Amino acid sequence: MTEKPIGGGTASDHRIAVSLTFDFDAESVWLGALGVDTPSALSRGAYGANEGVPRILRLLDKYHLPATFFIPGDTADRHPEETKAIAAAGHEIGHHGYCHEPPPGLSLTEEREMIERGIDALERQVGVRPRGYRSPSWELSHNTYALLAEYGIEYDASQLAADRPYWVHDKGERTDIVEVPGAWELCDSSLFMFAFTPNYLTGLASPSRAQEIWCGDFDGMYAENSDACYVLTMHPQIIGRHHRMQLLERVIQHMLGHDGVWFAQMGDIADDFRQRATANVQP
């Protein structure tokens, strides 16, 4: 006997779309973005694979919620079992660089190689060709969108310009790439990330502080009722601590207490926007 689904909602009558997204950076963010390769730093990344991912998958399964995981190729290569478990649970997998390289520091050739290696690793490890891209560290170069279009990426999740999807514009022209934007306020790293090096970050916010911010933005978007998409951006090595998983569960329960909440993968939100935008331009 199967249980009745708890979460979900539908695209057709939603008041707000919610996407739970997890950037499974593991070691790559320390190596690629932060430039440290010490065993201690890399062990922090490994926590995301060892503890964070299994804990997150159990929580999503408990509430029958879909999610999107953006996974660097380096993570898929180092942690194929966890990457396969994410895919096997039916969650979407998106592109997140090869080794979390910030695109502004890359030449056109290097950025192309990063995109190709990221796609290759996901295809090789889990047989998935990513439809979406979230740039490492939410940084974009002036070449990024031309490259994403060339490699068939359908949506981007690297911009922060609105509370709802929109078309990406590149060098003054509308592209065919849908933007599903995020926000630093709805990201666990800006609240919780602690580090001594390479930069001192205080982080370690109390869960109640994050809950106030995350529920406050949800309540505001829900009340405004204007096709908002609420995108939480989290990292297994950060949100995966017990006290933060308890926070995430409380936020999920808060959202489930509202009618018209569509929990969706990022690709489904992009598809919904594309379909409605296309319908609106027909006579």
Ligand SMILES: [Zn+2]
């Ligand atoms: Zn990342």
